[in-house]
Amino acid sequence: MxxxxxxxxxxxxxxxxxxxxxxxxxxxxxxxxxxxxxxxxxxxxxxxxxxxxxxxxxxxxxxxxxxxxxxxxxxxxxxxxxxxxxxxxxxxxxxxxxxxxxxxxxxxxxxxxxxxxxxxxxxxxxxEVARVGAELSGLDPAAVAFTSSAPVSTALADYWCRLSTQVHDDVLASDTLMGEALVRANAVRGLAVALLATFPNTALDALADADTRDDGQAEPATVRRAVEFMDGHAQEDIGLTEIAAAARIGARSLQLAFRRHRDTTPLEYLRRVRLDGAHRELVAADPTRGDRVETIAARWGFGHPGRFSVIYRECYGRSPSATLRR
Missing domain, CATH: 2.60.120.10 (Jelly Rolls)
Incomplete structure (x- = not known):
């Protein structure tokens, strides 16, 4: 025992x-x-x-x-x-x-x-899940509730199983990764979003009705305020609630505005900002001083080295280790 x-x-x-x-x-x-x-x-x-x-x-x-x-x-x-x-x-x-x-x-x-x-x-x-559900749907957190034990689909069930196993095996198992506040926050947020997508709940229902409840009109200045906030706070534990507050607009309307004006979502944009930050650190890093890809990636919230390497290569055309060695 x-x-x-x-x-x-x-x-x-x-x-x-x-x-x-x-x-x-x-x-x-x-x-x-x-x-x-x-x-x-x-x-x-x-x-x-x-x-x-x-x-x-x-x-x-x-x-x-x-x-x-x-x-x-x-x-x-x-x-x-x-x-x-x-x-x-x-x-x-x-x-x-x-x-x-x-x-x-x-x-x-x-x-x-x-x-x-x-x-x-x-x-x-x-x-925690209700808070994330409220960010995504515009509901009050108290109104976010689950309604069935069965997954919405086999594909989403498979996604949940892969994600939760990866968090268990690669993130929670690593004291180094869990020592980074952004990695911890991203692991919880990622599982909360997956849970909301996988099992029937009121936030999913609200998202399905979003087009009839909210026309999502937003001035481009709103998007610019959100972008400026994310650019300046990317290494902090920020989510959709904080970004929307900085933009002075509702979370759902902000998501629709990003789709309309930037063809992306606020959180996808935030991930790209963090990827750019990790890239800049890798360029300036020196492996002879003990700088490591995994440490730099974790500092920017990327808790899975293999996945970080894939998205880094897709964006910059080479592996992060190749950038570090240059």
Whole structure:
């Protein structure tokens, strides 16, 4: 058994047990209250590995054998992906959701079944996701709510699985990357946006109705104010809310204005500004002084070196390591 290991800003925890009651208590404390209806004691095994940082945690756990329970709605947003073993099923409101990916209902109590499975569980604080949903949709954060456990599409489910696994394997696992505030913020924001895109919610509904609710008219000066703000604050933890406030316009209208006048979005523009900043540092860097591509990329919010290399090459026609060596 291994307890929590504090490695700021990430806390890592590993634990295993053959005691069903101890495992149940751990799950209650970590996720939400529930009342098991069947826990076979023979052949029981449980282990978990969890990494947490601020509003985000990602766990991988094994629960064996079968588990059935009635679950209270969690206060956090919890996405369960079955990695191996039998299915994890959710039954709420007379509807059963199967498949390898599902969102735990936050809107009602539900029944769950688990058959000797290994899973990855991503937990995000509801307030953080609601804030991002409000930025994207124009809703009040209190109005951002999820309405179904099933993904919108197979393609979006696949995207969520790839992204969450990449954050688990490459970002949360690296103390160096997680030591950069922009990397931490981008990891949380990226997962929040993916969650809002993957599972039905009121922000998605509002975006679908956006053209009838908001004509998106904006003067070019609004776009210029946003551009000036992003150019001057690219290394800070800024998002759509801060950019729109600097531009003195609503977030949704700002997005429409960027599409109309620049054929991009504010956050896509911000990523390009950060890429340009990383490029300038690479040009000025000296590998003989210990300057490294990964460190420079992380300083500008790029937490995945491989992905940074791809977008850098697409933009500048050579690899970032080639620029550093020049």
């Amino acid at each position: 291994t307890g929590a290991v504090a490695t700021e800003p990430v806390t890592r925890y590993r634990w295993s047990t053959g005691d069903p009651e101890a495992a149940v208590e751990y799950l209650r404390v970590t996720y939400t209250d529930f009342r098991p209806t069947r826990i076979p004691a023979d052949g029981f095994a449980f282990w978990t590995q969890r990494a947490s940082s601020g509003p985000l945690s990602i766990s991988r756990l094994r629960y064996s054998p079968t588990f059935e329970t009635r679950v209270e709605p969690p206060s956090t947003l919890q996405v369960v992906q079955t990695l191996s073993g039998g299915p994890y099923t959710v039954r709420a409101g007379g509807q059963e959701v199967g498949g390898s990916l599902k969102l735990s209902p936050t809107w009602s109590a539900y029944e769950a079944g688990w058959e000797d499975s290994t899973a990855q569980i991503v937990v995000l604080e509801h307030a």
